[in-house]
Amino acid sequence: MTFDFLDQLPKFGVLGVGLLAFLAVVFAVLYIGNVVPDKPKSLTTGLVFLIPTLLLVGIGLVVPAIRTTILSFTDKTGEAAVGWKNYEWIFTSPDILQVVGNSALWVVFTPLLATAVGLVYAILIDRSRFESLAKTLVFLPMAISFVGASIIWKFMYTEREIGDQIGLLNQIVVWLGGSPTDFLAIPFWNNFFLIIVMVWIQAGFATVVLSAAIKGIPAEIVEAARLDGVNAWQMFWRVTVPSIRPAIIVVIVTMSIASLKLFDIVRTMTGGNDGTSVLAYEMYSQSFPSQQTGRGAALAVVLFILVVPIIMYQVRNMRQRREVK
Amino acid sequence: MIAPRKQRRLTAIAASTLTLALAVSACGAPEEDSNLSDKEKDCASYEKYGDFKDKDAEVSIYTPITDAEGDAYEKSWAYFAECTGIDVKYTGSNDFEAQIEVKVKGGKAPDIAFFPQPGLMARYKDKMVPASKKLVKEAEKGWSEDWLQYGTFDDELYAQPMSASLKSLVWYSPKYFKDNDLEVPETWDDLLAVSDKIAKTDVKPWCAGIESGEATGWPVTDWVEDALLRESGGELYDKWVNHEIAFNDKRIVKALDKVGGILKNKDYVNGGYGDVDSMAKVSFEEGGQPIVKGECAMHRQASFYAAQWPEGTKVGPDGDVFAFFLPGNKAEEKPLLGAGEFVAAFRDDPEVHAVREFLASELYVNARLKTGPLAFSHKGADPKNADNELNKMVIELYQDEGAEFRFDGSDQMPGHVGSKSFFVEMTKWIKGKSSKDALDAIEKSWDE
Numbered sequence: 001m002t003f004d005f006l007d008q009l010p011k012f013g014v015l016g017v018g019l020l021a022f023l024a025v026v027f028a029v030l031y032i033g034n035v036v037p038d039k040p041k042s043l044t045t046g047l048v049f050l051i052p053t054l055l056l057v058g059i060g061l062v063v064p065a066i067r068t069t070i071l072s073f074t075d076k077t078g079e080a081a082v083g084w085k086n087y088e089w090i091f092t093s094p095d096i097l098q099v100v101g102n103s104a105l106w107v108v109f110t111p112l113l114a115t116a117v118g119l120v121y122a123i124l125i126d127r128s129r130f131e132s133l134a135k136t137l138v139f140l141p142m143a144i145s146f147v148g149a150s151i152i153w154k155f156m157y158t159e160r161e162i163g164d165q166i167g168l169l170n171q172i173v174v175w176l177g178g179s180p181t182d183f184l185a186i187p188f189w190n191n192f193f194l195i196i197v198m199v200w201i202q203a204g205f206a207t208v209v210l211s212a213a214i215k216g217i218p219a220e221i222v223e224a225a226r227l228d229g230v231n232a233w234q235m236f237w238r239v240t241v242p243s244i245r246p247a248i249i250v251v252i253v254t255m256s257i258a259s260l261k262l263f264d265i266v267r268t269m270t271g272g273n274d275g276t277s278v279l280a281y282e283m284y285s286q287s288f289p290s291q292q293t294g295r296g297a298a299l300a301v302v303l304f305i306l307v308v309p310i311i312m313y314q315v316r317n318m319r320q321r322r323e324v325k
Numbered sequence: 326m327i328a329p330r331k332q333r334r335l336t337a338i339a340a341s342t343l344t345l346a347l348a349v350s351a352c353g354a355p356e357e358d359s360n361l362s363d364k365e366k367d368c369a370s371y372e373k374y375g376d377f378k379d380k381d382a383e384v385s386i387y388t389p390i391t392d393a394e395g396d397a398y399e400k401s402w403a404y405f406a407e408c409t410g411i412d413v414k415y416t417g418s419n420d421f422e423a424q425i426e427v428k429v430k431g432g433k434a435p436d437i438a439f440f441p442q443p444g445l446m447a448r449y450k451d452k453m454v455p456a457s458k459k460l461v462k463e464a465e466k467g468w469s470e471d472w473l474q475y476g477t478f479d480d481e482l483y484a485q486p487m488s489a490s491l492k493s494l495v496w497y498s499p500k501y502f503k504d505n506d507l508e509v510p511e512t513w514d515d516l517l518a519v520s521d522k523i524a525k526t527d528v529k530p531w532c533a534g535i536e537s538g539e540a541t542g543w544p545v546t547d548w549v550e551d552a553l554l555r556e557s558g559g560e561l562y563d564k565w566v567n568h569e570i571a572f573n574d575k576r577i578v579k580a581l582d583k584v585g586g587i588l589k590n591k592d593y594v595n596g597g598y599g600d601v602d603s604m605a606k607v608s609f610e611e612g613g614q615p616i617v618k619g620e621c622a623m624h625r626q627a628s629f630y631a632a633q634w635p636e637g638t639k640v641g642p643d644g645d646v647f648a649f650f651l652p653g654n655k656a657e658e659k660p661l662l663g664a665g666e667f668v669a670a671f672r673d674d675p676e677v678h679a680v681r682e683f684l685a686s687e688l689y690v691n692a693r694l695k696t697g698p699l700a701f702s703h704k705g706a707d708p709k710n711a712d713n714e715l716n717k718m719v720i721e722l723y724q725d726e727g728a729e730f731r732f733d734g735s736d737q738m739p740g741h742v743g744s745k746s747f748f749v750e751m752t753k754w755i756k757g758k759s760s761k762d763a764l765d766a767i768e769k770s771w772d773e
Contacts, residue, residue, distance in 0.1 A: 076741070077448070078430075089773070159606065161599025182606055271539030273752060288423040289539065291448065291740030 118206025397697025596621020
């Protein structure tokens with residue numbers, strides 16, 4: 001199966017046509033937007049620019065969402081209707097309730113831990129001599145894909161009952177005189193060993209965003225606080241945190257959504273075994289390996305519903321800030 | 326005049342472009358140096374499949390088989406494609422199981438798909454094209470009834486089998502067996518006797534690993550299926566697979582306990598890795614590796630495990646590792662558990678039928694044997710053409726008169742059982758759950 005460029009020519013042709021069509025649409029929109037009466041903030045101008053977006057969101061998001069919702073009321077072939085049975089299954093089957101519970105663990109602990117680590121780190125390195133180096137180091141894991149990071153950590157946690165340990169953590173345990181443990185198989189706690197991986201990846205993002213926000217705190221405020229004689233603790237809780245509140249919220253919201261959608265770490269590290277499955281992984285697992293189209297769709301809908309309040313909170317938050325300004 | 330240096334560079338560019346162009350245009354066309362016989366290279370052999378040269382005929386094949394293995398397929402039908410004028414477009418994908426659903430349901434089904442799981446294939450039978458009369462005749466000539474039933478729906482043949490791998494194998498080290506005066510066992514009792522003998526030394530007789538990401542547990546399902554075939558025979562096996570008897574029937578419990586006699590026996594396992602529960606975290610690829618290091622003596626795994634041995638390991642009857650048939654209860658019984666691919670078609674046109682009929686022929690089977698490692702259950706497959714000793718043995722076993730073949734049961738069951746609860750419960754079983762409890766849980770999941 002050598003890759004043959006000549007064979008692929010028709011595809012390039014299609015690609016070219018697609019690009020041209022895209023450009024044509026963009027220019028048409030810009031042109032129409034230009035010729036319609038040029039009143040800023042007029043409804044027509046707004047609509048003209050909205051139509052392509054609405055169209056694409058419709059094709060790419062609304063239609064699939066509706067279809068998924070319909071599928072969630074069907075059986076495993078996706079054809080015969082079964083009513084609310086799939087949802088009943090989600091909220092009554094102990095295995096799936098555990099999956100929902102795990103997702104809750106992720107969504108609570110990942111943003112909290114990652115933000116806390118990022119915030120503490122950002123404050124510790126602030127204005128230190130090695131600030132940029134320290135920031136680079138903590139940001140590096142961001143460059144590794146989730147799957148790559150999971151494989152690295154899988155080795156970290158690996159256990160061998162006899163012979164030499166090949167996992168760093170168990171080697172340390174052995175050095176300290178303990179007996180090796182299979183970290184990924186300890187019920188309940190194994191979820192946290194997975195969460196650590198996500199925190200490891202995401203802490204850099206939190207550090208960078210929060211560090212920038214800290215640098216944005218007006219020097220007058222800090223100085224005034226110093227004159228008032230605050231100690232470090234008071235400075236942190238009364239000055240720094242309130243001043244960077246919007247940045248903290250952005251970080252937490254982004255990470256909450258990412259943790260709800262989390263899939264790669266679970267699939268790579270445990271395959272959902274030993275009670276570590278989460279909603280997004282279960283959705284895939286039901287839809288494809290288990291061939292349960294209806295259940296997979298129902299899980300997708302539940303996941304969607306759970307993300308909505310977080311997004312609403314974020315939108316409301318942004319709107320409030322704009323009003324304040 | 327162009328300066329010499331620049332000229333040289335231009336020539337180099339021209340030459341490399343030319344080589345590239347040659348390489349590009351060469352692929353797809355038959356290679357002169359392939360191992361194929363003159364008959365397989367002669368266009369006269371392909372005349373009966375028709376002439377499509379002026380018809381711009383194209384047939385797409387979508388499969389889970391990629392890379393070198395995929396290349397071996399393409400080479401095996403290169404002359405067929407050249408002589409009949411059918412352009413065979415081969416696409417392999419590691420994501421076949423998920424993508425085929427998207428393709429078929431999305432109305433973009435390939436002309437032909439190679440399905441590794443009859444259970445998955447059955448899902449699309451309404452969209453598939455039944456076999457032509459010619460194909461039915463050819464298929465009945467090539468395969469036993471055991472094999473054909475998996476591609477037959479509502480008494481009509483839809484998909485004929487193609488390749489076959491054998492699961493009922495035990496890997497061992499011929500050298501270790503020779504040095505310790507051990508005989509290759511011929512019955513299950515022999516197998517246990519050999520195990521006991523080894524267990525008395527400081528080597529553990531068996532090693533195993535069942536970790537396989539989201540499919541963790543599948544190697545145990547193969548053990549159970551093999552044990553059931555040995556304990557209760559093919560008829561009961563079929564009933565169990567089709568859920569005509571309960572999953573937790575007492576005969577299944579007995580079969581699982583038979584497996585437990587080896588896998589859960591702490592004197593037998595887990596050579597090189599630790600206790601019984603260490604199997605759950607050793608990947609199936611690593612499972613048999615201690616054999617090479619002399620830390621364990623036997624490892625039950627399918628014929629494809631040949632690809633897992635470290636580089637430089639000689640696979641053969643006098644090599645570092647080889648396999649023997651996992652014995653039945655009696656020496657003359659040959660229950661075979663295996664897997665393979667089936668050829669299903671989604672377009673009803675003469676060129677698609679021609680390709681399907683060719684893929685069912687003895688001509689194709691033997692050509693494919695010469696282009697790369699693979700085994701067939703086809704009666705016309707000549708073991709001499711097999712590319713290695715192991716496949717030769719597999720083909721011979723499949724052609725054995727006394728052999729009773731059954732397809733991997735978990736691949737035939739509904740997905741939520743065969744590739745989910747069965748795997749999960751068998752992993753729990755390894756970690757200490759009782760046979761009865763594990764099978765009860767699977768039975769409960771069946772009707773969901």
